[in-house]
Amino acid sequence: MKTQTVEKRGKSVDEAIKAALDDLGCEIEDVEVEILEEPTRGILGFIGNKPALVRVTMREKPEEEAREVVENLLQRMKIDYRIQELVWDDGVVKINVTGNDMGLLIGRKGETLNAVQYIAGLIINRHREKEDRIRLVVDVEDYRKKKEESLESLALRLSDKVKRTKKNVVMRPMNSQERRIVHTVLQEDPQVVTYSMGNEPNRKVVISLKK
């Protein structure tokens, strides 16, 4: 990870940080601050005055870090690609890719795309504490988004069936992302509950009538 660090002095901690931010040319959200020395006021207000000393380190933006890892992977896979969209929102980085090799990149039932996303996610989060982890979504021309929408409508149809027949429905085995989509879309429905059963990779979502 690329980082840049400066140390600055100032009459107060705030002033020192401000000077450091000016130097780095970035915002407070993009940095980590260490206070090395608190300012002290000497006698008579000037003898023995000691300014504050801070160390400010620029953090690489998560979306840039994610883009770097994904590009490194795709280049080495010799995939012809272009990044169409890169967004960072609430702990989720979404990268949408387009290009000539998209069929290859998606793979059978999205298998390759999932593998790329999984590996890139592991690399990005390797040195992150649990609370700082980033969820990475790698998508191809909204392939995932469209699949997500069709899975949502399937979940809604099946929940109707559960209400009608009053019998549980067990869905096909799905990965954790797909299961999350089903749980989320049916969460608001007061008449049904959803839960997962079985072990990976055969874990399935069950839609059942709420008692």
Place this chain on the structure above:
Amino acid sequence: MKELVEFIARSLVDSPDDVEVTEVEGERSMIIELRVAPDDMGKVIGKQGKIAKAIRTVTKAAAAKEGKRVVVEILK
């Protein structure tokens, strides 16, 4: 293909200097052998081989572009 496996392995392990990848290329297929430090085996294999499977999947896709089949072996 070698560079791909090397990049992934080096990015995942604690001792990237101990990552060793060799490639044996045939006309229509190739074998890639990946060696990592003993303590790093879990980092490239993962729970129930999940990471190893993902490495194989991306390598297969990359090889398919060249019209080849590939086998990735993780060795001690």
